[in-house]
Each structure stands twice: as C-alpha cells, then as structure tokens.
Amino acid sequence: MRLRHKPWAKDELASFPHIIVQEPNLHKGKWQELFDNNNPIYIEVGTGKGKFLTGMAEKNPNINFIGIEKYDSVLLTALERVKNVELPNLKFLNEDVMELLHFFEVNEISRVFINFTDPWPKNRHEKRRLTYKDYLSLYETILHSEGEIHLKTDNQGLFEYSLESFSRFGLTIKNVSLDLHKSGFEGNIMTEYEEKFSKKGMRIYRCEACFKKEK
Template structure:
C-alpha cells in the first residue's frame, strides 16, 4: 500500500515533543519517570492513526500508553487527535517496531497490542508479519513476567498463522474469538479498520497470549 506524503508532517510532529517522543532510547528503562507515575505501560505496535490507543487512554487513565508508528504521514493524524484529547497517559514514537529493544528495557512493558497489521500473505514475506517468531522474541524481551500480547485482525489467514506462530513459540492462548463483535468479551475499543470492516459485516478475530516461561 502506497502512503500519501503529507507535507510538513515531520515538522509539526517536532513541535509536540511531549506527545511524539524524540530520541526514545534516552528513556529506555525510565518511561515511568517520563509519565511521572508507576502505572503499567501498554504498547501498540503499528498504531496507525491512533484511534484505538486514544480510546484506550480515555477508558483507562490508570494505564500509560505508547504507540509506535514508522510512517509520519499516518502518525500525523494520531498527533492531531491526541492534541484534541490532551491525554497525559499517551505518547507516540515515530519509529520502526523492529528497533523496539532500543526503546524499552527488559520487562518494562505490561502489554503489547497488535491490531490489523499488514498480513503480508506471500510466503517470502513471512518475516515481516508482526506475529512472526522474530517479532515475538522482541516482545518477550520487553514484556514483564505477567505481560500479554493482544491481537486483532480481520484476516482469517493471518489469524490462523498467528495462532500457530504464538503456540509454536511456546505461548499460552486465552480469550480466542472467531467473531469478536458477537462474543462476550467486554471493553473492546475499535480501530479505524475495525469500524470499517465490521460495518461490512466482516468477522473480527481476536486472541490474547502470554509466555508460559514467564
């Protein structure tokens, strides 16, 4: 998918360093000092336009949220929304998820959200999927002993692959739903894609996973 460039996006993001955190590696192991509290930290990888994380930050002021998005043409929308809501418990990183170990200390994070990520359906692109074992290893490093991964997608193939990948990595699966919006799972906050797909009557797949060894 080709993303449309938004002139001035990078410059505007630089004007809000308290929302779009610059040089995040400087805060590695010290994110609670930046948030000025000891609340749990939840991270969304590939946060897109920010609807999910902004909704979560409103619903759960007792949790600190950090969204990671490498495309500034997308993240600029998340910034504009965050400026309007002015949530103290919400930050964004304009970074690549593959470098996540540079930003967070071992065991510093309580939860990782993976929502409607690119399915990368071709076999040769497997390593790019955010539920591939290479990424799971990164999440395992930053999650604490009770940490979890929460995953949502509209893509059945990616969901089946992800269940196999998570299980194969030695993770325990919980609250697996093959049709989220018809399930009894409470507190769901929808992403932009989730709203779009659900309006079309498409199923939303969801699961939670934790590391058995933790």
C-alpha cells in the first residue's frame, strides 16, 4: 500500500500531546502515572487509523490503551477520530514497534493486540512480520505473567505462520477461530480492514496466545 505523504502530519500530531505522547521513553515504567490510575494497559502494535483501539477504549473505560503506529500520515487519521472525543484512557505513540523496550518496562503491559498486520508473504521478509520470533521476544519482556497476545488477520498464510511461530516460541495458544464472524465470539471490535474484508465475505482468523512465564 502506497502511503500519501502529508508534510504537516508531524506538527499536527505534536500539537495534541495529551493524545499523541511525545518522548514516550520518559514514561517507561510510569504509564499508570500518566493515565492517573492503576488500570491494566493494553497496547496495539501497528494501530493504523485507530478504529479498533478507539472502540475498545470507549467500551472499556477501566482499561488503558496505547496504540503504536510509525507512519505519521496514518496516525493522523487516528488523531482526527479522537481529538474531539473525551477518552482519557487512550494514547498513541508515533513510534516503531521495534523500539518497544525503550517505552515500556518489564511486565508493564497486560495485552498486545496485533490486527491485520502486513503479512510480508515473501520468505526473505519473514523478519518483518509482527509475529516473528524477534517481536515475540519484545512482547514477552513487556508482558506480565498473565499477559496475552490477541491476533486477528484475513491472511490465512500469516495466520498459519503465526500459530507455528507462537508454538515454536513456547506460547500456549487458545480460542482459535478460523472464521471469526461465524464463531459466536462476543465483544468483537472491527478494524477498518476487517469491515472491508468481511463485507467481501472473506474469513477472519483470530487466536490468543500467552507466554508460560513464572508469576
């Protein structure tokens, strides 16, 4: 997908620091202080235009949400979606997912969402997939002992790869759905891509995975 460059995007994002957190490294280990509560923190990696996380924040006021998106022109759409809405439990970072350890302390996060990420289907691009072992290592570090990864995708190849990657890394996999919208799953919040693909009759794949960490 070709992204349209928006030269004003960074300045616009910086003008809403209560939504788009500037210098997130300064909040490492102290995110609950920023949210001013002790509620669990869920993050979405590659949050895109923010529809999913906005919906989650609206429905779950007792959970703190942080969306991470490295493309400022994409995150600008998420900002437009929420800048006039009162959602104190929602923040965004204009950062690269590979830098997670610079922003979050060990065991600081309760859940990681990976929704409709780029499948990077070519073998030589395996290391770019957000379910590749290097990324799993990052998630393992920041998730606490009962933390989980929730994955949704329309891409069967990526889903099968992710299940294998989770298994090789020693994660426990549960609640696997090969056709989410026909599974009876309750409380699903759709992303932009999910709406688009489901209208075309495409299957949505979903699973949950957790690390076998000592409490």
